[in-house]
Amino acid sequence: MRALVLGALRRIAITIPVLWAVASLVFLLIHIVPGDPARQLVGENATEDQYQAVRREMGLDKPLGAQYLNYWQGLFKGDWGENPVTRQKTLTRIAARYPATLQLATASLLLAILISIPLGVTAATHRGSMIDGISTLAALLGISLPSFALGPLLILVFSVQLGFTPVSGSSGIASLVLPAVTLAVAMSAILTRVIRSSVIEELGEDYVRTARAKGLPESRVIYKHVLKNGLIPVVTVLGLQFGVLLAGAIITERIFSWPGVGSLLIDSINERDYKLTQGCILVIALTYVAVNTATDFVYRFLDPRIKLD
Amino acid sequence: MSPITKAGFVIAGSLVMLAALSPLLASWDTVQRQELTARLEAPDSHHLLGRDQLGRDLAARIIYGARVSMLVGISVVAISSVLGVIIGVFSGYKGGWTDRIFSGFLFNVFMSFPGILLAIAMVAFLGPSIKNLIIALSVIGWVGYARLMRAQALKVREFDFVTAARALGAGDFHIIIKHILPNSIQPLIVQASLGMAGAILAEAGMSFLGLGVPEPTPSWGKMIDDSREFWFTAPHLFIFPGLMIALAVLSFNFIGDGLRERLDPKQDR
Numbered sequence: 001m002r003a004l005v006l007g008a009l010r011r012i013a014i015t016i017p018v019l020w021a022v023a024s025l026v027f028l029l030i031h032i033v034p035g036d037p038a039r040q041l042v043g044e045n046a047t048e049d050q051y052q053a054v055r056r057e058m059g060l061d062k063p064l065g066a067q068y069l070n071y072w073q074g075l076f077k078g079d080w081g082e083n084p085v086t087r088q089k090t091l092t093r094i095a096a097r098y099p100a101t102l103q104l105a106t107a108s109l110l111l112a113i114l115i116s117i118p119l120g121v122t123a124a125t126h127r128g129s130m131i132d133g134i135s136t137l138a139a140l141l142g143i144s145l146p147s148f149a150l151g152p153l154l155i156l157v158f159s160v161q162l163g164f165t166p167v168s169g170s171s172g173i174a175s176l177v178l179p180a181v182t183l184a185v186a187m188s189a190i191l192t193r194v195i196r197s198s199v200i201e202e203l204g205e206d207y208v209r210t211a212r213a214k215g216l217p218e219s220r221v222i223y224k225h226v227l228k229n230g231l232i233p234v235v236t237v238l239g240l241q242f243g244v245l246l247a248g249a250i251i252t253e254r255i256f257s258w259p260g261v262g263s264l265l266i267d268s269i270n271e272r273d274y275k276l277t278q279g280c281i282l283v284i285a286l287t288y289v290a291v292n293t294a295t296d297f298v299y300r301f302l303d304p305r306i307k308l309d
Numbered sequence: 310m311s312p313i314t315k316a317g318f319v320i321a322g323s324l325v326m327l328a329a330l331s332p333l334l335a336s337w338d339t340v341q342r343q344e345l346t347a348r349l350e351a352p353d354s355h356h357l358l359g360r361d362q363l364g365r366d367l368a369a370r371i372i373y374g375a376r377v378s379m380l381v382g383i384s385v386v387a388i389s390s391v392l393g394v395i396i397g398v399f400s401g402y403k404g405g406w407t408d409r410i411f412s413g414f415l416f417n418v419f420m421s422f423p424g425i426l427l428a429i430a431m432v433a434f435l436g437p438s439i440k441n442l443i444i445a446l447s448v449i450g451w452v453g454y455a456r457l458m459r460a461q462a463l464k465v466r467e468f469d470f471v472t473a474a475r476a477l478g479a480g481d482f483h484i485i486i487k488h489i490l491p492n493s494i495q496p497l498i499v500q501a502s503l504g505m506a507g508a509i510l511a512e513a514g515m516s517f518l519g520l521g522v523p524e525p526t527p528s529w530g531k532m533i534d535d536s537r538e539f540w541f542t543a544p545h546l547f548i549f550p551g552l553m554i555a556l557a558v559l560s561f562n563f564i565g566d567g568l569r570e571r572l573d574p575k576q577d578r
Contacts, residue, residue, distance in 0.1 A: 021418040025427075029434045137313070140566060144559035146510060148517045148533050149551020152540045160541045247423035251514055266518055269433040281430045289421050 008297065015293050022289065026282045027071045030274050036060070041084065041272050054084050058274070081275030090279040094261060098283065100170055101260030104252065105245045107176055108183035109238070115188040120195025121222060127200060135192060142189025147248060151182040151255035168257040179256040183248055187241050194237045198230040205229075232303050239295025243288035314567025320560035327372060328379040335369035341525055342366070349543040359545045362536055367545065370527040371553055377516075377528045378509050378557055381443055385508040386501050388447040393454025394497070398485055400455065401462030412459055416452055424449040425511055432520040442521050446511050450504060457500050461493035499569045506561035513554045529554045 030037050038055035046054075052061075058081075059067050074080060080090040123135035158178060159167045166175045202208065203226060211221045250262030257263065261280050268276035327334070344364035352359040358367040400411035419427075431445040462485075465471060471488050479487075513530030515521040522528040529550040536546035 017414065018417050018421050021414075022421050025418070025422075026430070029430055032431070033434045034436060140313075140559060140562050141555075144506065144510070144555050144562050146513055146517075146530075146551060146554045146558070148514065148530065149547060149554060152533070152544075152547045153551070156541055156544055243423040247425045250425070250429065251517060254518060265429070269429075269520070274434070277430070277433050281426060284426055285422050288423055292421075 004300075007300065011293060011296055015289060019286070019289060022285050023072075023075065023282060024068075026278050026285070027068060029278060029281070030058075031064075033274070037274055041274070057084050080279045083271075083273050083276065090273075090275050093264060093276060094279050094283055097259055097261045097264045100258060101246065101249055101253070101262060102287075104176065104179055104183065104249055104258060104260055105242065107180040108187065108245055108249075109242060111180050111184040112187040112191055112241075113238075115184065116191035116195055117227075119188070120192045121199055121227065123192065123196045124199035124203065125218075125222060132196075135196070139189040139192050142185045142192075145185060147182050147186070147251050148255055150185060151178070151252065154178045154182060155256075170259055175256075179252050179258050182255065183245060183252045186248065187245060190241060191234065191237065194234055195230065198233050199226055202226045202230040232299070235295060235299050235302060239292045242291045242295075246284050246287060310571070311567050313563050314571075317560045317563025317567060320556055321564060324375055324557050324560065325379055328375040331372045331376050335366070335372050337373075339366050339369040340373050340527060349539055349546070351543070352545060358549050359543070361532070361546055362539055362543075367532075367549060370532060371529070371549055374527045374529040374532065374550065374553065375557075377439070377522050377526060378512060378554075381439065381446065381512040382505045382508040382557075382561075384443045385446040385450055385512075386504045388443065389450030389504065390454045390497065390501055392447065393451040393456075394458050394490075394493075396451065397455035397458025397460075398462045398489055401459035402466055402481065402485060402489065404463075408459070412456070416456060419449070419452045422449070425514065428511060428515060429518065429520060432515060437520050437523050439522055439526070442512060442515055445515075446508055450508065453504065454497070454500055457496055458493060461496065462489050465489045465492045495568075495572050499565050499572060502561050502568065503565035506558045506565065509561065510554065510558045 033040060036055070038051060038058055038060055041058075042051050042054050055061050059070055062070070078091055080094075082089050119135055119138075123132045126132050155167055155178060158164045164174075165177050169175055199222075208221060208226060211225050212218075216224075246262075249258075249260060250265060252258065253260045253262035254266055261283055265277060265280035265284075268274075268280060342365060344360070346364065347360050348362055348364040350356065350360040350364070352367075356366050356368065358371060361367050361370065396411060400408045422430075427449050428442075428445040431448060432441050435441040435445070465488060466484070468488075471484055474484055474488060512521055513528070513533075516528040516530030517534045519531075519534065521530055532550040533547045536543070540547050
């Protein structure tokens with residue numbers, strides 16, 4: 001138990017410099033704006049007084065060091081800035097949208113797992129056959145199909161032609177189906193490949209031969225023994241892919257007008273609300289780091305031979 | 310070479326040709342000429358892929374869209390691979406603290422951002438243009454090459470022939486150029502073709518979000534976004550550009566996947 005706690009603490013300690021660097025990168029973003037971000041925000045027609053007021057409000061009149069310090073203080077105090085025009089708080093706007101993004105990403109993740117386990121296992125157990133070839137081809141297709149072409153196609157068929165689901169928005173479970181499917185396709189393709197490789201590797205192990213020699217039915221060998229071990233490496237991929245889902249959600253949310261952090265990010269860019277853009281990027285990146293750290297813990301629980309370092 | 314890999318080479322080659330020969334296949338005037346009375350027209354014998362929401366010829370715009378796709382893809386692969394190779398080889402070959410700073414910290418930080426998010430962030434603040442798009446996608450792209458080359462450098466530097474070369478007085482630069490790089494070319498080609506697929510998809514995605522190529526240059530991703538209001542009344546406006554993106558990405562994935570299997574028959578088999 002003590003080793004586990006120490007391992008966990010060590011893993012969190014490794015995350016700290018990464019978090020610092022991620023947050024610092026986000027801070028620096030506003031300083032790569034060509035010209036002056038305050039000028040960009042108020043536009044060419046603003047008076048000098050208006051420009052100076054916005055500049056002061058954004059904290060851009062202070063030296064870089066002081067801005068950096070204020071940024072960190074703001075992060076810890078929960079003061080992530082506000083829109084200079086509408087006075088809406090950045091953190092409040094993000095908090096209102098965050099659950100929708102998590103809902104979409106989680107639904108896609110579950111859907112991808114449901115699709116990829118039977119596909120990956122079937123491809124592995126029929127290695128070299130036509131089923132395996134089709135599964136490989138389908139996986140490559142899934143990775144290559146742009147969500148912003150697949151999404152409209154799904155809406156056209158299932159919402160417009162068949163009337164099964166709403167065209168856009170987030171009104172109930174039915175409206176979650178198409179965005180979740182759109183987002184899950186690429187991930188299912190990747191997961192299918194990983195599960196296939198992992199199961200193939202496990203099928204060559206001694207314990208599988210023993211299980212078969214004992215006369216266990218093949219389905220029991222696969223689903224009770226092979227899959228249990230074969231899914232361990234898949235957990236890491238799931239963690240990494242969750243980040244891809246979060247990023248992919250930016251596009252999917254735009255296709256389906258899904259009210260998540262991704263569509264808020266694009267709104268903030270169009271509104272030139274730099275604080276909000278920074279906030280959205282930071283939240284997505286932090287979620288990604290948190291999910292990957294959590295994945296490492298799960299990985300450790302599933303396979304005690306692996307040490308957290 | 311498997312039929313899928315061959316198909317990949319044929320499609321990718323055709324797209325590169327389409328991009329290179331686009332001025333001969335359609336004039337810039339055709340790309341831009343608007344005929345509002347003929348907007349959203351379905352494909353016919355004069356306009357093989359129909360017309361868009363401003364009555365422009367969709368086929369001509371798709372041909373010119375290939376230029377942007379290939380230009381961005383090739384530039385991003387070139388810049389990020391050179392950057393990644395230099396940093397990766399340096400990190401792996403030097404080892405010690407240099408390696409700890411690069412692979413233990415810098416690689417981790419860049420991997421802590423979902424790639425496209427960092428690209429969106431950069432273009433959001435730099436402003437949309439082809440140049441900024443290439444910079445942003447290269448900034449997220451180099452890490453993959455760097456990790457690959459670091460692993461290759463770590464492996465190859467322990468080989469006997471490298472020890473022998475060093476014993477004969479060969480310098481670091483000589484060992485890197487003559488031994489480490491030639492032994493890493495094959496996985497590098499695989500990474501580059503998969504990187505090309507990723508860059509094409511990312512360019513289209515960024516353009517779809519309004520963070521890619523600005524008007525009047527046609528880009529496949531932007532064509533889909535611009536026609537948003539007409540997706541269901543004139544589906545050819547998103548289907549044809551979508552098909553082109555899928556074909557381009559698929560062809561480079563076919564090549565990368567085929568070459569990877571050839572390179573390492575144990576993998577995935």
